[in-house]
Amino acid sequence: xxxxxxxxxxxxxxxxxxxxxxxxxxxxxxxxxxxxxxxxxxxxxxxxxxxxxxxxxxxxxxxxxxxxxxxxxxxxxxxxxxxxxxxxxxxxxxxxxxxxxxxxxxxxxxxx
Amino acid sequence: xxxxxxxxxxxxxxxxxxxxxxxxxxxxxxxxxxxxxxxxxxxxxxxxxxxxxxxxxxxxxxxxxxxxxxxxxxxxxxxxxxxxxxxxxxxxxxxxxxxxxxxxxxxxxxxx
Numbered sequence: 001x002x003x004x005x006x007x008x009x010x011x012x013x014x015x016x017x018x019x020x021x022x023x024x025x026x027x028x029x030x031x032x033x034x035x036x037x038x039x040x041x042x043x044x045x046x047x048x049x050x051x052x053x054x055x056x057x058x059x060x061x062x063x064x065x066x067x068x069x070x071x072x073x074x075x076x077x078x079x080x081x082x083x084x085x086x087x088x089x090x091x092x093x094x095x096x097x098x099x100x101x102x103x104x105x106x107x108x109x110x111x112x
Numbered sequence: 113x114x115x116x117x118x119x120x121x122x123x124x125x126x127x128x129x130x131x132x133x134x135x136x137x138x139x140x141x142x143x144x145x146x147x148x149x150x151x152x153x154x155x156x157x158x159x160x161x162x163x164x165x166x167x168x169x170x171x172x173x174x175x176x177x178x179x180x181x182x183x184x185x186x187x188x189x190x191x192x193x194x195x196x197x198x199x200x201x202x203x204x205x206x207x208x209x210x211x212x213x214x215x216x217x218x219x220x221x222x223x224x
Binding site for chain 2: 006009032034036041042043044045046049089093098099100101102103104105
């Protein structure tokens, strides 16, 4: 059973456009929802994270939108740049601090 | 993250061989994790350890074993490697007080 479902699998966006990646989760016990960014040949690195007590969190060009009732959250990248080209993973975990459950990833390509 | 190192970075081995992947960290974190990354499948948890005396199985532990030699060291072993264990392997660490995980650079393992 896939606990965190991520879409799309791949995404091509023009420079300056908005990139949107979506995730849905099943387990209502999850209370931490991070997004990780991975460049080729590197390990994933935390990009931005949110807890379910807020509906949106913004850090620079990156925004997480969270819909608790729909059990969905999304990553929006405004003014997408070629340097944003990477694989993005959504994830979730429980407050007890158990390991992260990852989505399958989205490969983003930003064309110049 | 340079604070989490993995050795070797690349390894080619043959079916049936025993192989060990090593992870070391200088972040002082108690919690350590081993993940496997396959194209289109995201990151899946193999084992995790919350301290030296605590070892827990993850989603896909069959065919793998681990050893937590010290707070800073966590090794993953494949007792008898098989081709479908060909993958990227990542070690990660976290602080018990925080849910952010810090990933190493990964080990690319090929089993022929």
